[in-house]
Amino acid sequence: MIDPISSKPATPLVAPSILAADxxxxxxxxxxxxxxxxxxxxxxxxxxHFVPNLSMGPAVCSSLHKAIPDVYLDVHLMVEDPKAxxxxxxxxxxxxxxxxxxxxxxxxxxxxxxxxIEELGLHTGxxxxxxxxxxxxxxxxxAFDLVLVMSVNPGFGGQAFIPExxxxxxxxxxLLRENQRLEIxxxxxxETAQSAREAGFDLLIAGSAIYGKPRDQWPxxxxxxxxx
Ligand code: DX5
Ligand code: ZN
Numbered sequence: 674m675i676d677p678i679s680s681k682p683a684t685p686l687v688a689p690s691i692l693a694a695d696x697x698x699x700x701x702x703x704x705x706x707x708x709x710x711x712x713x714x715x716x717x718x719x720x721x722h723f724v725p726n727l728s729m730g731p732a733v734c735s736s737l738h739k740a741i742p743d744v745y746l747d748v749h750l751m752v753e754d755p756k757a758x759x760x761x762x763x764x765x766x767x768x769x770x771x772x773x774x775x776x777x778x779x780x781x782x783x784x785x786x787x788x789x790i791e792e793l794g795l796h797t798g799x800x801x802x803x804x805x806x807x808x809x810x811x812x813x814x815x816a817f818d819l820v821l822v823m824s825v826n827p828g829f830g831g832q833a834f835i836p837e838x839x840x841x842x843x844x845x846x847x848l849l850r851e852n853q854r855l856e857i858x859x860x861x862x863x864e865t866a867q868s869a870r871e872a873g874f875d876l877l878i879a880g881s882a883i884y885g886k887p888r889d890q891w892p893x894x895x896x897x898x899x900x901x
Contacts, residue, residue: 674743675712677876678769678796678818681851684901685875686712688747690858691737692728693830693880699733700740706883709891710899713745715858715878716767717830720752723776724828731758731765738766747771747819749800749858751827756789763793771798771821774810783813798856802826807841811848818853819876820845824869825859830880834860839872846873866898 677686689711694702703714714737719728738746748767750758755772762770770790777783783799790797798819801810803826814820822841825832838857846855857874862882869877879898883891 674745677854678852685870685877685899687895687899688713688715688878689883690715690878690880692717693884705888710895713747716746716748718750722753724751726828731761735765759790763795769796769798771800773800775802780812784816787816803835803838807844814848819856821856823859824857832860834865842872842874863897870900
């Protein structure tokens with residue numbers, strides 16, 4: 674299993690977002706993307722409140738974990754009440770759980786939620802949406818294993834990349850330790866990945882840019898997104 678946190682990767686990591694996969698053939702799509710060179714899988718959880726869409730719950734994550742036990746699962750909670758889902762996703766095989774700074778009413782609240790995920794033995798991530806000022810997340814980045822900068826407004830795959838968020842990466846990157854990752858999510862593909870890498874992102878999520886294309890293109894797409 675590639676653990677993105679334990680050490681700084683030699684090259685940026687690529688995580689397909691299974692939201693864009695064919696859910697009727699999830700194991701097949703997920704395995705094919707890993708065979709094509711992807712490093713881990715990104716799992717998008719939506720509650721219909723924090724974002725205006727529903728996606729999947731712990732049962733899907735659990736099935737995926739049982740089908741492909743050796744893959745690292747990066748679970749992105751786009752939900753109003755993240756703590757209700759920490760244990761269900763830990764039990765479902767998640768390796769990392771991230772939640773949004775927008776659902777936290779204070780710095781301490783974000784740190785407390787981080788502690789709850791750590792108690793379950795998982796890695797932690799904090800996520801920031803495009804309209805939210807970077808200053809909101811800066812005071813807590815030290816506590817997390819990963820900082821995820823959204824480059825679309827969350828809720829749907831296949832949206833256009835918002836280049837203004839790259840500045841957040843430039844602000845956050847110098848603050849991070851070697852065992853912390855800087856992740857970007859939304860609209861990442863062959864045309865946008867280079868600017869993200871140059872801004873300091875070392876974990877790149879791509880949904881429709883991979884699963885939306887024919888399988889024979891996945892190896893070269895993943896290589897291009899990684900930049901090597
Ligand atoms: C958006 C999700 C993303 C999404 C990315 O709400 O958090 O992970 O799946 O999809 P693409 O790569 O298609 O923008
Ligand atoms: Zn996501």
